[in-house]
Amino acid sequence: MAGSYTISKEPRYEWRVGDEFWEDRERCEVVGGVVDVTIDVLKRGVGKVELGVEIEGEVTMPCDRCLGDCTLPVRWREEVEFEVIGGEVDLEQYIYESIILGLPLVKVHRDRGDCDPEVLKHLAVDL
Numbered sequence: 659m660a661g662s663y664t665i666s667k668e669p670r671y672e673w674r675v676g677d678e679f680w681e682d683r684e685r686c687e688v689v690g691g692v693v694d695v696t697i698d699v700l701k702r703g704v705g706k707v708e709l710g711v712e713i714e715g716e717v718t719m720p721c722d723r724c725l726g727d728c729t730l731p732v733r734w735r736e737e738v739e740f741e742v743i744g745g746e747v748d749l750e751q752y753i754y755e756s757i758i759l760g761l762p763l764v765k766v767h768r769d770r771g772d773c774d775p776e777v778l779k780h781l782a783v784d785l
């Protein structure tokens with residue numbers, strides 16, 4: 659994954675972030691998911707580059723209501739300037755944070771019927 663984010667002369671880059679992206683990430687609740695990342699090079703400057711970033715996909719993480727795995731949509735769009743170091747742009751941390759920011763605010767099964775009924779029975783607070 660790392661090292662593949664070399665921005666050269668191409669105007670557009672596409673990557674698919676897979677399950678392995680989520681392995682070995684500390685304090686990260688996401689257990690897996692496939693997310694497509696599209697990067698358009700908007701402007702090239704000295705030591706910097708302006709990128710149009712589009713992120714779309716789905717990740718799996720614990721539901722805030724029942725703690726079972728739920729699949730959540732991810733959507734993120736942004737234009738952002740990056741520092742270019744040695745001809746490369748380090749996007750891994752940025753992509754990770756953007757996926758987290760692109761998640762819905764309420765991380766629960768969209769359909770309440772998909773939640774674990776055993777857990778819901780014991781819930782004191784109705785989320």
Ligand SMILES: [Zn+2]
Nearest residue numbers: 721724767773
């Ligand atoms: Zn649930």
